[in-house]
Amino acid sequence: MKHDMATYELFFGSLSNPNRLQIIILLRAGPKNVNEICLALGFEQTMVSHNLKRLEKCGMVMVEVQGKFRFYTLNMKTITPLMELIDAHMSMYCSHVVHPDGKMCH
Amino acid sequence: MKHDMATYELFFGSLSNPNRLQIIILLRAGPKNVNEICLALGFEQTMVSHNLKRLEKCGMVMVEVQGKFRFYTLNMKTITPLMELIDAHMSMYCSHVVHPDGKMCH
DNA sequence: TTCATATATGTCAAAAACATCATATGATAT
């Protein structure tokens, strides 16, 4: 472990919220500006901006300003191997933890 | 992305807590029972048990019962490449986000 | 069986994270 705990907390915490995860999934299809994200997901604008800020802070998205628009791009270099790793992990160790309806079991 | 969002939320949420991260870091040195973890980190027993349960639920640790003791083992197969990925990511994109004193900047 | 040790579980108050509201900033168009 190279970094301090606050760094890991920032990183994992940024990915542990359902709205942020939905934004991430959406951005896998390509860069989008804020309003496009709002429309695609039915989210309120300020909520999206707040969450994009958090994702940007941990390097998960990058922003490109185009006039009054701001296009957000997903950091594929990280997110692709990360999701592969977790998919493999969850398939192997935790296929039981989440029910089809999305609720966890105990 | 193979799994549903609740699965990712469970996984990342389990790793986004400083006490759980400390437990993970400690277990990298080898399996420990609950009381050993408490003593090593100065944590209270029930807090450790609660957090170990959460880490177990997402497959990050495994438990081996030995009499009245329960030894917890870190899932190195996942944690090692995961931490490598994040170290590389944070070095490249976010070396600025955390100050030497551990506080984030804005 | 009774006691002590090791750990887990249920409950709840405090703390943290969150979404929303109100507002500010910044850019383009008129």
Place this chain on the structure above:
DNA sequence: ATATCATATGATGTTTTTGACATATATGAA
């Protein structure tokens, strides 16, 4: 210069997460 659109920021009430306490369970010892 002002209006409008796109997005960001600050404050706040609400929800969620968390750790601590009380207690339960389970194992081994006496």
